[in-house]
Amino acid sequence: xxxxxxxxxxxxxxxxxxxxxxxxxxxxxxxxxxxxxxxxxxxxxxxxxxxxxxxxxxxxxxxxxxxxxxxxxxxxxxxxxxxxxxxxxxxxxxxxxxxxxxxxxxxxxxxxxxxxxxxxxxxxxxxxxxxxxxxxxxxxxxxxxxxxxxxxxxxxxxxxxxxxxxxxxxxxxxxxxx
Amino acid sequence: xxxxxxxxxxxxxxxxxxxxxxxxxxxxxxxxxxxxxxxxxxxxxxxxxxxxxxxxxxxxxxxxxxxxxxxxxxxxxxxxxxxxxxxxxxxxxxxxxxxxxxxxxxxxxxxxxxxxxxxxxxxxxxxxxxxxxxxxxxxxxxxxxxxxxxxxxxxxxxxxxxxxxxxxxxxxxxxxxxxxxxxxxxxxxxxxxxxxxxxxxxxxxxxxxxxxxxxxxxxxxxxxxxxxxxxxxxxxxxxxxxxxxxxxxxxxxxxxxxxxxxxxxxxxxxxxxxxxxxxxxxxxxxxxxxxxxxxxxxxxxxxxxxxxxxxxxxxxxxxxxxxxxxxxxxxxxxxxxxxxxxxxxxxxxxxxxxxxxxxxxxxxxxxxxxxxxxxxxxxxxxxxxxxxxxxxxxxxxxxxxxxxxxxxxxxxxxxxxxxxxxxxxxxxxxxxxxxxxxxxxxxxxxxxxxxxxxxxxxxxxxxxxxxxxxxxxxxxxxxxxxxxxxxxxxxxxxxxxxxxxxxxxxxxxxxxxxxxxxxxx
Numbered sequence: 001x002x003x004x005x006x007x008x009x010x011x012x013x014x015x016x017x018x019x020x021x022x023x024x025x026x027x028x029x030x031x032x033x034x035x036x037x038x039x040x041x042x043x044x045x046x047x048x049x050x051x052x053x054x055x056x057x058x059x060x061x062x063x064x065x066x067x068x069x070x071x072x073x074x075x076x077x078x079x080x081x082x083x084x085x086x087x088x089x090x091x092x093x094x095x096x097x098x099x100x101x102x103x104x105x106x107x108x109x110x111x112x113x114x115x116x117x118x119x120x121x122x123x124x125x126x127x128x129x130x131x132x133x134x135x136x137x138x139x140x141x142x143x144x145x146x147x148x149x150x151x152x153x154x155x156x157x158x159x160x161x162x163x164x165x166x167x168x169x170x171x172x173x174x175x176x177x178x
Numbered sequence: 179x180x181x182x183x184x185x186x187x188x189x190x191x192x193x194x195x196x197x198x199x200x201x202x203x204x205x206x207x208x209x210x211x212x213x214x215x216x217x218x219x220x221x222x223x224x225x226x227x228x229x230x231x232x233x234x235x236x237x238x239x240x241x242x243x244x245x246x247x248x249x250x251x252x253x254x255x256x257x258x259x260x261x262x263x264x265x266x267x268x269x270x271x272x273x274x275x276x277x278x279x280x281x282x283x284x285x286x287x288x289x290x291x292x293x294x295x296x297x298x299x300x301x302x303x304x305x306x307x308x309x310x311x312x313x314x315x316x317x318x319x320x321x322x323x324x325x326x327x328x329x330x331x332x333x334x335x336x337x338x339x340x341x342x343x344x345x346x347x348x349x350x351x352x353x354x355x356x357x358x359x360x361x362x363x364x365x366x367x368x369x370x371x372x373x374x375x376x377x378x379x380x381x382x383x384x385x386x387x388x389x390x391x392x393x394x395x396x397x398x399x400x401x402x403x404x405x406x407x408x409x410x411x412x413x414x415x416x417x418x419x420x421x422x423x424x425x426x427x428x429x430x431x432x433x434x435x436x437x438x439x440x441x442x443x444x445x446x447x448x449x450x451x452x453x454x455x456x457x458x459x460x461x462x463x464x465x466x467x468x469x470x471x472x473x474x475x476x477x478x479x480x481x482x483x484x485x486x487x488x489x490x491x492x493x494x495x496x497x498x499x500x501x502x503x504x505x506x507x508x509x510x511x512x513x514x515x516x517x518x519x520x521x522x523x524x525x526x527x528x529x530x531x532x533x534x535x536x537x538x539x540x541x542x543x544x545x546x547x548x549x550x551x552x553x554x555x556x557x558x559x560x561x562x563x564x565x566x567x568x569x570x571x572x573x574x575x576x577x578x579x580x581x582x583x584x585x586x587x588x589x590x591x592x593x594x595x596x597x598x599x600x601x602x603x604x605x606x607x608x609x610x611x612x613x614x615x616x617x618x619x620x621x622x623x624x625x626x627x628x629x630x631x632x633x634x635x636x637x638x639x640x641x642x643x644x645x646x647x648x649x650x651x652x653x654x655x656x657x658x659x660x661x662x663x664x665x666x667x668x669x670x671x672x673x674x675x676x677x678x679x680x681x682x683x684x685x686x687x688x689x690x691x692x693x694x695x696x697x698x699x
Contacts, residue, residue: 137296
């Protein structure tokens with residue numbers, strides 16, 4: 001039986017699809033229709049992340065997928081990375097393959113498809129078609145204001161999962177029935 | 179989804195022999211010919227910046243090397259840079275304990291996230307910079323060399339009065355270069371001075387080869403090459419003066435100016451396209467694109483199976499009349515004759531024109547080339563003009579002009595399907611813009627044969643056509659060549675003679691190549 005752990009302070013909308021062992025840190029925002037699928041091992045999400053609508057975070061491997069703090073998963077991004085550090089941005093509709101482990105301060109530009117098998121150096125920026133890679137001088141700044149705004153506004157219009165109630169969510173084979 | 183006008187499917191053959199989709203050809207109302215961008219002359223109307231829409235006179239643009247003074251491009255990915263603001267806390271000058279917020283600005287790229295901080299530029303207190311400009315290490319050399327050539331150009335200009343002086347290539351540099359701007363500043367040389375050889379600038383001296391090259395430093399072999407830190411070739415060439423090797427040395431580049439451009443028919447020298455002067459306006463004063471004047475043809479139903487040589491198949495074409503007047507379209511076998519140097523094809527075409535004196539059919543497809551043998555072609559045409567009488571004196575001069583003026587671009591194409599031309603003409607009513615929004619508008623009744631015209635709406639109609647594949651190699655994709663003949667009402671004649679004359683109705687031809695195996699949009 002898988003379980004969902006939400007730390008107090010996180011805003012997770014009921015409409016978000018969360019499966020398997022997922023732990024969500026404080027101040028993290030999960031929008032409606034975002035998908036966090038721990039189909040293999042568990043997913044551990046740190047603090048102050050934003051997971052926007054239709055963004056998908058998936059872990060198919062049996063190892064746990066650890067996501068750090070202050071990351072942004074923008075609309076429609078699909079992230080399967082092994083591990084994710086801090087201050088990364090996954091722009092709209094980007095795809096990050098499952099063999100890549102991401103350090104800190106990386107930006108995956110809109111629509112990019114990144115699937116190298118080695119670790120990505122810190123402050124990397126991937127952009128364009130065909131894919132280009134450059135190293136930025138500094139990491140993107142944290143979205144503190146945006147998180148404060150969302151955690152104030154989102155509960156006004158959406159049902160939020162109450163972090164204090166321990167809940168058990170359907171285990172993995174649910175995908176077959178749907 | 180492919181383009182609405184089927185850019186790759188239906189190609190119109192311009193009179194110079196190039197193949198273009200309808201949205202890329204123009205129609206000269208005075209010559210009544212299709213013109214592509216090879217057969218029009220392009221003129222720069224005004225320079226402007228595409229980002230800030232600021233107009234710039236051409237002299238200033240030249241001085242600023244066609245670049246905007248205020249807008250910058252990202253040196254890493256060529257997007258326009260935007261200005262970002264940050265606030266920092268600085269102590270007040272008279273009260274160091276107190277902190278005040280101060281705004282600082284830097285440039286940032288929204289696409290690749292390059293910032294001016296990456297280049298090591300300090301943040302600016304103004305939104306307009308100043309930002310560091312790349313210094314050209316060869317600036318002095320360039321000035322000296324251009325001075326040298328300017329001197330040469332002036333000497334040649336002075337010696338032009340002498341009869342025996344031959345034309346040389348330096349003159350050409352003076353003609354569009356800088357020389358004509360500054361000739362007066364230099365005194366006219368006296369003959370003694372003229373004969374003196376100019377001192378050659380240092381940089382024109384021949385370079386000397388080195389016997390032994392310096393050893394490469396150990397870093398080259400030992401340091402790991404980090405690809406993202408090395409500039410790409412495009413990045414280097416965009417910063418032509420310095421051409422940095424490391425990405426950290428890329429500096430913001432001024433945005434390149436755009437031009438508003440007017441087009442002029444090379445034959446009659448009248449405007450074909452003239453934009454409005456203001457950079458923010460997207461309207462035109464004159465716009466003679468072919469899709470406002472020539473019937474639009476689209477492939478509605480392509481072949482559903484490959485066409486074997488010798489076999490027949492049926493396709494559906496969609497016709498549309500873009501003009502204000504009704505037109506009647508007749509399909510003919512493909513009759514485009516590429517421009518040829520010898521006179522034989524000209525004779526055939528001109529004779530063909532003589533058969534039907536009432537029809538002012540266009541003979542542009544059979545124009546002889548302007549190259550190599552213009553005089554012989556002209557002497558050939560003139561007698562046939564007087565004998566035939568189909569082409570007036572005005573038209574003969576026009577043809578002579580086209581021979582001289584138009585470039586010859588006979589693009590290669592393979593045309594391996596023929597049309598079985600239907601006997602009837604298809605009449606299309608004029609275009610009515612409101613009918614596009616009215617689904618229940620009455621469809622005009624033209625008593626069409628339903629075996630020829632299956633569908634009709636406003637100024638559009640669909641036509642069944644039978645095509646037959648030529649008995650050639652069947653491996654090529656099927657391409658149908660077809661010539662359409664249509665009515666065109668020329669209102670420009672009425673305008674020019676101040677309403678005395680009626681609008682002139684002429685019968686024109688257009689030649690098309692249609693790829694039959696593409697999927698229509």
